[in-house]
Amino acid sequence: METTESFESLIRTEFTARNTYLNTASNGLLPVRTVAALQEAALLRAEGRPLLPLHEDVEGCRAAYARLVGVPATRVAAGASVAAHTGVIAASLPTGAEVLTVEGDFTSVLNPFHVRGDLKVRSVPLERVAESVRPGTALVAVSAVQSADGRIADLGDLREAARDHGARTYVDFSQSAGWLPMDADLHDFTASVAYKWLLGPHGAAFLTVPEDFGGLTPVLAGWVAGEVPWESCYGPVAELARSARRFDLTHALFSYTGLRRSLELIEELGVSALHAHATGLADRFRAGLESLGREPLPAPGSAIVSVPGLGSRQAGLSEAGIEVSNREGNLRAAFHLYNTTADVDRLVDALAD
Template identity: 40%
Template sequence: MTREAFGAEFLGADGFLNSPTYGLPPQFLVDAVTECVGTWQNGTMDVPSFDEHVAAGRAGYAALVGVPVDSVAMAGTVSSALGLVAAAIPDGARVVTVAGEFTSATFPFAAQSGRGVTVTELPPDELVMAAADFDVVAVSLVQSANGAVLDIDALRAGVAGTATLTVIDITQALGWKRVELDWVDVTVAAVYKWLLSPRGTAWMSLSDRMSRSMTPHAANWYAGESPWQTIYGLPLRLADSARRFDVSPTWFSVLGAGLALPFLASLDRDAVQAHCLGLANRLRVELELAPQDSAIVSLPIDGAAENLARAGIRASVRAGAIRVGFHLYNDENDLDRLLGALRA
């Protein structure tokens, strides 16, 4: 059954509470990708036309995060993007992260141990207080396992005027949460969760000081100032902007991102956030869970997975608990159905 939300249609939204795993595409995106697959099948696909979708996706990410377009680079995954960042931090750098952090945000830094880089895990409150004592903070704005939200304002205040680099994975926030992160050295997000796009693309914004310290280890033809003029031959000629860190686009993924991100950026983001938090917080009240302004809710309820599956509720299990997420296409019917299944 098709459901309309925020001016778009979504086919599988009824009972779908699994957006922290993957988001549902709006129908206009499905139509565009289907049409493009048809041109591929027929041998009439126009490859240079994907450049327009790359540009639109980049601009959409910049608008959603509140950063300049020229600071945004295109990657394939969060970990590959952060690999470039981790390779650029100095030998012996001290990195701090949250205990239990999603490993795509931490493994790239832990893999630098041969250079003397250390990664320390702290509880969120301690991390915020101690951030300025470290060279790098690498953490998610919203935790994948349980939806916990970092006190980003306290972190900003704690590192203001210091040399501490801030690296924030916003994959589980961007799309439902309103953010303004122009002060952060690195933001990064995959597009296939709350950004409603096919898997295969991630976007990363870079501060000037971070960008200057990085080496484009994956330099390729698409990282050139004029990509179609840098297909063959030396010398190296890369873009002056963060585009010099671009990877070659994953066609159908960037097509989707070039449609979905501008759509999300065009919405009233306060209204989207209020909608998602309204559903999540009502669930917390109904189940007498601790307050937490997050669209992700962790439910440590025995037997819940089986009950949800029988009721046709689509969710996931993370860190030993049921994890549900409320996005712009969810409504009160999904919440009531979830509560009924949990109380069965």
């Protein structure tokens, strides 16, 4: 873990935002090292040099993400979106299977189950998801942190309820990977995009599966899913990878090359330090809102703060150099490693006007 001084020094070196950026729940900022890696990758293509280093970066990302979520790299698949990973899970369910979801959860976690048309998809409020697992529930799908308002799911209660009723669990870490400590080994399936709190480019996402693959069929498998990819380019794949790589999608090489450097930064700083930093700023913002007579939606312990009735201020704040989100009329601010107390105070002052 970095000391406070080295933490702040590294952040000043790695980030070059020209505004007050409080919108990581939409997109994370790219570190300087990541931008440099993307530029070098583009030059490889432009100059016709071998791209093997970019393929090696995919494996470096797989290993780094595995360390981050606490599972062996053999259980991590590298893809492009959570929706695609959800689709693989949805395709594995038998006709009539019940999927329990959360009302208002992010579409990528939900829609592949709905478009099947022959599944029983049931939605309940987040605070009732554990108590709503029942005999016959095949799968519970939920985001660890809700995108719209930052509420954190009680994954312990959910896991216990699912175990008691023989249901599998699928958790989306997209709004938590990078600031909230997590353990993918506690769930059957997990997924995450990399362009938010993991500070990577668009086009990279991860899926974790059990050692026995949890009954999933690699319905999107292409040549990269072969045990020997370069011998799997023509005709049907003779042998699928013996690891979770059988669920890989063709890799967006530039994205993974950049992401590898971003994950290195996350590991250098440590998720525990990032958690303390981000949630400390979020709490400072909540205190500032209280001084303005405003009350955010309840999301204790979250790095995301959503304030009812202020979403209409988003455009004006952006013009003033403060980036936040408008989610269904709520102002959403998200705090990460590159934010400071000055950023929080500037937002509070702007909202006071």
